[in-house]
Amino acid sequence: MSYQYPDKADLITLSLVLMKNGNDELLRKAEDILLARAISMFRQNRYTTLLDLGCGNGRLTIELSKYFQWVTALEPDGERLAEARKKIADNGIENVSFVHSLFQDAGLPDDYFDVVICNQILQHVNTRAVEPIIREVHRVLKSRGVLVMTTSFAKGDEDCYWKVFAAEGKVQAVEITPQEFDGLASGDPGILPVHFFSSVSLEMHLQSFRPIEQSIHDNIYPHPLLDTILYIGEKRVKQSLGGATSFI
Numbered sequence: 001m002s003y004q005y006p007d008k009a010d011l012i013t014l015s016l017v018l019m020k021n022g023n024d025e026l027l028r029k030a031e032d033i034l035l036a037r038a039i040s041m042f043r044q045n046r047y048t049t050l051l052d053l054g055c056g057n058g059r060l061t062i063e064l065s066k067y068f069q070w071v072t073a074l075e076p077d078g079e080r081l082a083e084a085r086k087k088i089a090d091n092g093i094e095n096v097s098f099v100h101s102l103f104q105d106a107g108l109p110d111d112y113f114d115v116v117i118c119n120q121i122l123q124h125v126n127t128r129a130v131e132p133i134i135r136e137v138h139r140v141l142k143s144r145g146v147l148v149m150t151t152s153f154a155k156g157d158e159d160c161y162w163k164v165f166a167a168e169g170k171v172q173a174v175e176i177t178p179q180e181f182d183g184l185a186s187g188d189p190g191i192l193p194v195h196f197f198s199s200v201s202l203e204m205h206l207q208s209f210r211p212i213e214q215s216i217h218d219n220i221y222p223h224p225l226l227d228t229i230l231y232i233g234e235k236r237v238k239q240s241l242g243g244a245t246s247f248i
Ligand SMILES: C[S@@+](CC[C@H](N)C(=O)[O-])C[C@H]1O[C@@H](n2cnc3c(N)ncnc32)[C@H](O)[C@@H]1O
Pocket: 004, 005, 053, 054, 055, 056, 057, 058, 059, 060, 074, 075, 076, 077, 080, 101, 102, 103, 104, 118, 119, 120, 121, 124, 125, 129
């Protein structure tokens, strides 16, 4: 297991924000707005188990752990996971366990989680991993379990792909092909590949969920390359009729 997330200490993402506004507080504020919606939902429901899928350095895990009895924090980058472990321990939090794995390889139990949070993950994974990841989320969620997801959003009809990197002291962003994107998605230090999903493609990928909320946030993040969609959806139940599988 040797995956390394290419954006060490989130410096590329923060530089994008700083380039536009000179104030990285905005990133935290933007996140607060997105997460406030999910948290109000957690407060109103009796959820027990949460998966923080791709927990990174655990910055959200701390806050999220207040609303669940048990939290699983999964992260494939060993250094980031170590940071998350330390943060959780330093804050005296005892209801979090950790998994070091790519989510699609983790083999977590069926029907186990009330909620899966997938915050800013899908846009960085190989295009061939998107379907397996969503299938796994569906499998590990309890019946009527909830997926809370944010990802990068393309306003046009088609997905697009960018690489973001620092060169000559500046952050640069260049549009790339899906093939180049996939080449970078295994984790090339210093080059952050970003997949922007169109609404058509998200609808196709998320057929096994019933949307509860979808909101596009194109003005709270201060850079167009950070346009984001918040998606909250409930697991639909699979039904087989005459050999064909559909979701009800
Ligand atoms: C933009 S960071 C978001 C981290 C965290 N969710 C947050 O909001 O702070 C993306 C994270 O996804 C993780 N990641 C990438 N591919 C993954 C996969 N296949 N399964 C689980 N996590 C993955 C990366 O290692 C990285 O920590």
